[in-house]
Amino acid sequence: MKHTLTALTGALILAAGAATAQQNIVVGHSLSPTSHYGIGAQAFIDTLNELSDGAFTGDQAPAGQLGGERDMIEGLQIGSMDVVITSTGPLGNFVPEVYALDLPFLFRDYDHARTTLDGEIGQELLAKIDENQLVGLAWTENGFRHVTNSQRPVRTPEDLDGLKLRTMENRVHMEAFSEMGASPTPMAFPELFTALQQGVVDGQENPVTVITASKFWEVQGHVSLTGHVYSPAVVLASPILLDGLTEEQRGWFYEAAKASAAATRAEVNRLEDAGVALLRENGMEVITDIDKAPFAELAEPAYAVYTDQYGSDMVDRIKAVE
Numbered sequence: 377m378k379h380t381l382t383a384l385t386g387a388l389i390l391a392a393g394a395a396t397a398q399q400n401i402v403v404g405h406s407l408s409p410t411s412h413y414g415i416g417a418q419a420f421i422d423t424l425n426e427l428s429d430g431a432f433t434g435d436q437a438p439a440g441q442l443g444g445e446r447d448m449i450e451g452l453q454i455g456s457m458d459v460v461i462t463s464t465g466p467l468g469n470f471v472p473e474v475y476a477l478d479l480p481f482l483f484r485d486y487d488h489a490r491t492t493l494d495g496e497i498g499q500e501l502l503a504k505i506d507e508n509q510l511v512g513l514a515w516t517e518n519g520f521r522h523v524t525n526s527q528r529p530v531r532t533p534e535d536l537d538g539l540k541l542r543t544m545e546n547r548v549h550m551e552a553f554s555e556m557g558a559s560p561t562p563m564a565f566p567e568l569f570t571a572l573q574q575g576v577v578d579g580q581e582n583p584v585t586v587i588t589a590s591k592f593w594e595v596q597g598h599v600s601l602t603g604h605v606y607s608p609a610v611v612l613a614s615p616i617l618l619d620g621l622t623e624e625q626r627g628w629f630y631e632a633a634k635a636s637a638a639a640t641r642a643e644v645n646r647l648e649d650a651g652v653a654l655l656r657e658n659g660m661e662v663i664t665d666i667d668k669a670p671f672a673e674l675a676e677p678a679y680a681v682y683t684d685q686y687g688s689d690m691v692d693r694i695k696a697v698e
């Protein structure tokens with residue numbers, strides 16, 4: 377009896393401790409602290425700190441310090457990471473339903489993508505993420521992706537012919553670029569700058585946000601505004617961390633993720649307006665008048681990576697979002 381009471385008291389003290397002790401949360405991402413992810417990570421930390429009255433503090437682990445996006449996602453599953461802001465690049469390896477968002481030439485524009493992710497479809501896919509030892513807190517954003525390279529201006533799919541192009545570790549993207557004529561080389565983001573510098577690959581594709589944040593103009597002369605795919609990002613948390621929190625505390629994490637997404641999207645908007653001038657100022661040749669139709673036609677078979685497994689219902693639903 378005495379033993380049981382002692383154990384119970386101990387458990388109560390532990391529980392009270394968990395609810396009141398200060399806890400530091402690390403937010404990992406692949407870009408610089410001043411990038412759209414950095415701004416989003418800071419908004420997450422500041423909002424969580426404010427809502428919790430200082431009980432939660434936070435630090436960024438920027439620039440892939442704790443690994444590439446795939447490594448960081450694995451870290452969430454085993455509890456070695458707390459919170460990660462990541463593109464969906466490698467996420468389909470963990471949650472294949474998410475490939476529906478990575479299909480080329482699917483989203484018409486930013487409004488279409490954001491409305492889809494903030495609505496029913498976004499919620500459904502966050503729930504799928506939650507079934508895979510991860511917690512999807514909120515959709516955030518990377519941006520429409522464009523091709524850069526060191527060899528030549530790309531205007532047509534023929535210009536991609538034979539270009540060694542780094543892609544994310546994403547089956548849909550790799551398939552799309554094979555179909556469009558490039559030679560896709562999947563690689564984690566932290567290795568990319570050096571690979572471009574050393575000529576291991578000729579080019580890569582990323583949104584204006586990432587090209588500017590990573591100063592790719594130092595190693596790439598040409599950028600073509602192909603906008604070939606929208607790159608969603610997501611604020612993920614470790615279920616091991618969240619399971620140890622009270623419901624109120626968990627609510628703060630969701631609120632902080634929403635604030636993070638809003639801050640990141642605002643920065644994406646700013647760079648969509650200012651970014652092309654920035655690329656030119658830094659010496660890149662920017663090709664803006666791309667006829668997307670031939671690229672889209674060639675990339676179409678990449679849809680099968682998703683539809684062979686799940687059918688085309690989700691694709692049709694996304695297309696129908698106004």
Ligand code: EAX
Nearest residue numbers: 406462463465544565582
């Ligand atoms: O999420 O790997 C990539 O190209 C991503 O766009 C980048 O890490 C930002």
